[in-house]
Amino acid sequence: MDTTFKPQLMNDLNFIESQPQVIQTIGLSKTYKGVQALQPLNLEVREHSICGFLGPNGAGKTTTIKLLLGLARPTSGSGQIFGLDILGANDEIRRRVGYLAQDPRFYEYMSARETLRFTAGFFYEGPRQTIEERIAETLDLVGLSDKADRPVKGFSGGERQRLGIAQAQVNYPDLLILDEPAAALDPIGRKDVLEVMERLRKHTTIFYSTHILDDVQRVSDTVIILNHGTLVAQGPIEEVLAWGQASVFNLTVQGDAAAVESRLRSLPWVVGMEMISKNGRVSWQIRVSDPEQAEAQLVPLALAGGGATVCEFGRRSQNLEEVFMNIVKENNHER
């Protein structure tokens, strides 16, 4: 079974989906020394979206980002950013993109201000005053104004991360590509980064990889999930969450729970049942492949034997973390 639910999601065009595409890849793949790091990947990121790029370690997120930026060469397939080919027009793409690496490294002897001046120097040659104003405003945006003239070598992980975000957007990029922007941050730092991203969204498209699913749920409007180098989900976050909610039900019964469980497990559209007992009642989280059938038939089937009564029944609302875990688990199971 193909667990990619992209086709269903893509049918429902909303505002984001009506925007032009900023990133598009077609069959983009990468093999390192015989190991396929990225299976042929078709992904789409729309303008003015904040797109969370999710996946477990080694899923191929950083590889994808490096391919998009021209830091690595694809084994097959192609990609476009702003409609420009990632191989043929990479110079032009890099003029319009801001990038934060997973573990941002800078020249240690430079101060934060010098680092931004150096970065800005790749894009602009003047006027000096305006560039300095831009640097000051960028430092302010990431909360580094008071440390602007200290050498980077004394910066903490969080401060480096903030500087990383600052340098990524000093050139007013049309697209920000951030690889794990909040990974090295404490909760306050994470919150600040998310606020910065939200402030930037009106000016730019943000494509960022992360492990922190709470953050994705807070700020992203679209989500792409990668597992073992394969795209397993792609779409607006509401639809991804709705998909999760649609496929999981809660059922609580009193009485002959074993008989109910046995009856339900035998159904072809019941994917899994997780039991939680409480106060003499038995509750299950039931994952299904056909939500309509489940909605209509789970309760009648539970009651069919007559030995149990249904106390609670309803669709379970899932957060992104649960949806993500289910998708990845399902995908791993099929491999």
Place this chain on the structure above:
Amino acid sequence: MNAELSTLVPRRARGWRMGLANMLAKEIFSWWRTRRWWVQCLLWLVLLNGAVELNIMGDFPVSQAGMSFFLMAGLALPIAVVSLTQDSILGERHAGTAAWVLSKPLRRPAFLLSKLIAYALGFLVTGCLLPGAVLYLQLTLHGMQGIPVLGFAAALGLCFLNLLFYMTLTLMLATLFDGRGPILGISLGILLTGLFCGLMPPTRLTHFLVEILPWRFMFLFGPDNPLAALVATGAPLPTVIPLITILPWCLLFVGVAVWRIRREEF
């Protein structure tokens, strides 16, 4: 966003020069706006001019003492060049700063060339011109009169060309290998082979090698003085072939380095 985007003037350089000016400015900054410049100046003044002074104090003839400058510069300067140049490429690749800057509008050849130009300029001033000027003063003060200025400048030029050979060689090796061992082994191996070739009885192979490599610039070869010392005193040269072959070598090394870095994945 307050800073006026519309008033900012975008960089116009395209092709292989894209990002070169900015990267070069950064490399020059790292030479001349950090402590590196005075550390290098001090190092070479102490090592090269100090050796000359010690030789003169040890009752060596002044001309012999002057020769020691070129021998020392022929050995110690390339070692420093190899060490610093390999670190400038490999260090950046390993630290991740190369990937960072190459995600900006910077062409890969420009990344290499900025380092080559800045390091060449840095070593030209701190390792050749400054100690060379001090040597000229030393020799004059110790009574060696009538040293031809042009010849002396040409000798320093040979000293610089010798450095350029090892610099471009190391640059190429740093793009070909991922570890310091092969880079240091090959480049320092070539340097030391040149030193020992001059000290051992000449063979057909060593004759051939000293003709096509810059070993004779700074090292003795059999009874012949280093070419740099001969040029400095206006003496006739036993051969000019090494002077002709050195630039093609440098161009070849840079060409291979550019070819390789364009295929590098970060």
